[in-house]
Amino acid sequence: MLQRYKIASPLFLLLVVMPTAIAVLYFGLFANDVYLSESRFVVRSPSKSSISPLGMVLSGGGLTGASEESNAVSEYLESRRALAETDTDALVRNAYGNPGIFWFDRFGGTSGTSREQLYKYFQTKVAVEQGTTTHVTKLTVRAFTPQDAQRINARLLERSEALVNSLSERARADSIAIATGEVNDAKRVAQDAAIALSRFRNQQGVINPEQQATARLQMISKLQDELISARTQLQQLQTYTPEASQISFLRVRVAALQREIDQQTAGVAGGNRSLSSAAVRYQELQLTSQFAEKQLAATLVSLQDAQAEARRKRAYIERIANPSLPDYAVEPRRYRGIIATFILGLLVWGVVSMLMVGVREHRD
Known part of the structure; x- marks a missing residue:
C-alpha cells in the first residue's frame, strides 16, 4: 500500500494539485473580467x-x-x-x-x-x-x-x-x-411597327384598304345600277324607236359606265396594286402594330406595379x-472554473492511477 501511495502521490500533485493551483492563480489573479x-x-x-x-x-x-x-x-x-x-x-x-x-x-x-x-x-x-x-x-x-x-x-x-x-x-x-427596360423595348417595337405601317401606306397610296375597298364597292354598285338603267333605256329605244337620236348617246354612256366599272373592279381585286392584295399586308402590319401597342400598355402597367411594389416592399x-x-x-x-479543473483533475488522476497500478501488478 505504501508503495502504491508513493506512486500515486506524484501523479496526484501533477494531475490534481498543480492544475488546480494554476486555475486558482489564473481565475483569482490574472483572468480579466x-x-x-x-x-x-x-x-x-x-x-x-x-x-x-x-x-x-x-x-x-x-x-x-x-x-x-x-x-x-x-x-x-x-x-x-x-x-x-x-x-x-x-x-x-x-x-x-x-x-x-x-x-x-x-x-x-x-x-x-x-x-x-x-x-x-x-x-x-x-x-x-x-x-x-x-x-x-x-x-x-x-x-x-x-x-x-x-x-x-x-x-x-x-x-x-x-x-x-x-x-x-x-x-x-x-x-x-427590369421593368423600365421592358418598357423601352416595347416602345421600340411599337415605333418600328408604326413606321412600317406608315411606310406601307405611303408606298401603296392607301390609308385603309378595307375601308377604301368598301367605298369602291359601293361606287361600283351605283355604277352598275346606272349601267342597268342605261342598258334598259337603250334596249327600249332600239326596240320601239330605232331611229331615235338618243341611242348613240346611250351607247356611249353604257360603254363609259362599263369601262369605269371594270377599272374600279380591277382596283379592288385582280392585280398586284389592287386593294385586295394590299389588304393582306396591311392587316399583317396593323395586327403587328396593335399587338405592339398592347404590349407597350402592358409593360407600362408592369412598370407602375414595380414602382408601387418597390415603394411598398422595403x-x-x-x-x-x-x-x-x-x-x-x-x-x-471563477469558482466554477476552479471547481471544474479540480474535478477533472481528480478524474484524470483516478484513471491514470488505476492504469499504472494494473500495469505494475501485471509485471509482478
Whole structure:
C-alpha cells in the first residue's frame, strides 16, 4: 500500500494539485473580467400578397419577418466583411489588443496579429442567435470593458442596418430597371411597327384598304345600277324607236359606265396594286402594330406595379433592444472554473492511477 501511495502521490500533485493551483492563480489573479453587451432586433418587411382570400385573412396583410434578409444579416455578422467594417478605426484591435489585458486572453498574446487571426479571435467574441419562431435575432458581444462591448455591438448593428438598406435598395432598383427596360423595348417595337405601317401606306397610296375597298364597292354598285338603267333605256329605244337620236348617246354612256366599272373592279381585286392584295399586308402590319401597342400598355402597367411594389416592399431593421451597457462582468465564472479543473483533475488522476497500478501488478 505504501508503495502504491508513493506512486500515486506524484501523479496526484501533477494531475490534481498543480492544475488546480494554476486555475486558482489564473481565475483569482490574472483572468480579466468579460462583459456582455446584448441587442435584439428583427428584420421587417411588408407581407407578400396572399394567394387566396382565406390566406389574406389568416395573414392579416401586416408586416412580417423577412427571413431572407434575416439570414443575410446573421451571415453578415459572422463574416470578415463585418469585422472589416467594424474595425475601420481600429475599434476591435484596440478593444481586444489592449496591453492591460492578460496575455493569455489578449489578442496577439498567444498568436500573431494578422487579419485572419483577428477574424478567428473575433468569432469567439461575437455570437448571433436567430429565433426560429419569433424571427428575433440576438446579438451578443464579449469585451473586456463595458464600453467596448457596447460600442462594438452598436457598430455591428449599424452596419447590419446599412446592409439591409442596401439590399432593399438594390432589389428596388433592379425591379424598376427590369421593368423600365421592358418598357423601352416595347416602345421600340411599337415605333418600328408604326413606321412600317406608315411606310406601307405611303408606298401603296392607301390609308385603309378595307375601308377604301368598301367605298369602291359601293361606287361600283351605283355604277352598275346606272349601267342597268342605261342598258334598259337603250334596249327600249332600239326596240320601239330605232331611229331615235338618243341611242348613240346611250351607247356611249353604257360603254363609259362599263369601262369605269371594270377599272374600279380591277382596283379592288385582280392585280398586284389592287386593294385586295394590299389588304393582306396591311392587316399583317396593323395586327403587328396593335399587338405592339398592347404590349407597350402592358409593360407600362408592369412598370407602375414595380414602382408601387418597390415603394411598398422595403425591408428594415426594427430594434427591440438597443446594445446594452453591462453593469458587471458575467465571465469568467471563477469558482466554477476552479471547481471544474479540480474535478477533472481528480478524474484524470483516478484513471491514470488505476492504469499504472494494473500495469505494475501485471509485471509482478
